[in-house]
Amino acid sequence: MRVTDLTTPALLVDAAALEANLADMAALLPGPRLRPHVKAHKTTALAARQAAHGHRGFTCATVREVEGMAAAGLGEDLLLANEVLDARRLGAVVATGARVTVAIDSQQTLRAAVDGGVREVLVDVNIGMPRCGVAPERAGALADDARAAGLVVRGVMGYEGHLQLLTDPGERARLTTGCTDLLRAAHADVGGEVVSGGGTGTHRMNTACTEIQAGSYALMDTAYSAAGLPFRQALTVLSTVVSTTAPAGGTPGWAVADAGLKAFGMDHGNPAVPGGNVWFCADEHLVFDAADAPRTGDRVRVVPAHVDPTVALHERMHVVDGDEVLDTWAVDLRGW
Structure with missing residues (x-):
């Protein structure tokens, strides 16, 4: 054709440009250092290409994405990086043998994980973007409550989404450091091996995270291009x-x-x-x-x-x- x-x-995807983006990011953030965010492309075939570059854990934005990734054989380590108040569909995915972690930022989302059959969580911390996330100083207490309820707290996550498209790289780096300092402090109280966050715009600036949740890098758009990304x-x-x-x-x-x-x-x-x-x-x-x-x-x-x-x-x-x-x-x- x-x-x-x-x-x-x-929709057209230039094969050479896509492959170059996947290879370049894999060189910058190899293996578990990158947890690609599938919300950017919503395509299991493209996720399979990311897995072929060594990225076996994925970030999802919706329950549907978690279900589809698991059904496609890409359920080795799936993070739903959003809060849900009904986790039963996620629990059904766990029952198939996939590994699913969900973000929590309240007693209600904690209870949803327990009731839905999801046993692993990250404490979502508000590090400056007015969206979801518990206040950094309250993260440790929420983690304690989660463990008392029988959950495994893998660590923390936070997203400096309001900084991703800043066109001045110096300002973006400076403000990102301020956000990640908050995440470091919360992680000291929460514990766990995972510090998850960041995105395409801050993938080289976010040094606090053990894994980066970048997604747009694979396909790109004019907003990210204007930010001078490679x-x-x-x-x-x-x-x-x-x-x-x-x-x-x-x-x-x-x-x-x-x-x-x-x-x-x-x-x-x-x-x-x-x-x-x-x-x-x-x-x-x-x-x-x-x-x-x-x-x-x-x-x-x-x-x-x-x-x-x-x-x-x-x-x-x-x-x-x-x-x-x-x-x-x-x-x-x-x-x-």
Whole structure:
């Protein structure tokens, strides 16, 4: 199959760029130093490629991801790095022989783990991002309660997500150190062998963690590229130009492609057209101009601003080498 045979919009993954990203990260964070976050790609076939590079433990964002990874034979060490109040589906995965750890930050999430049949937990610590996590000074007491309830406390986790996209690397490093100091202090009270956290934007700065939960590095997007990270853009959305308007009377011309709000995660802004200027996205349309005036029927490869929600909008991704489609992978971890 050729790229020109695909119905648009379609996710394309450049095979060489993906492989380079996986290899580069494996060299930086070998084996258990990286716990790849599958929320970024939601694709067990891609997770299998990460496992082939030596990363056998994975981070998940949803119960569905945990279930799918275990079913695909990738359940050696799965961390659900989010709180849940009903862990029964996770307990069912544990019963199949997979290893599942869940984050806790309260008595309610602790009790959910016990009642659901999950026996291993990490204490989630708030290290500066106003989301989930127990206050650092309360982490030790929660760990004590978890052990008293029969749970195994493997350690702590914390996420400096609010720092991942800072474009000044010096500021990002300085603020990351402040966050990880909080995590170190909490870990001293909690104990355990695991200090889990970080992400693609801080993967080289977060020295407190025994494992880094990076995910976007594999496919990348314009937001992370703007942060100056050393990974290649592997993911694009193939779109077809369906309409053009020529310049007239001092008004610039524009083109309309068939990938809009329903094809891109938009929380980090507009996607990008290389060599062009994106004006806006509508439900099914992307409006842009370009120095080389597009023609109706042209195919354009559009770069998303945020990879995770973009992938979650699509049912499959096509692995390509130039204009040749090498493989098609189901985005089989999407949904709940």
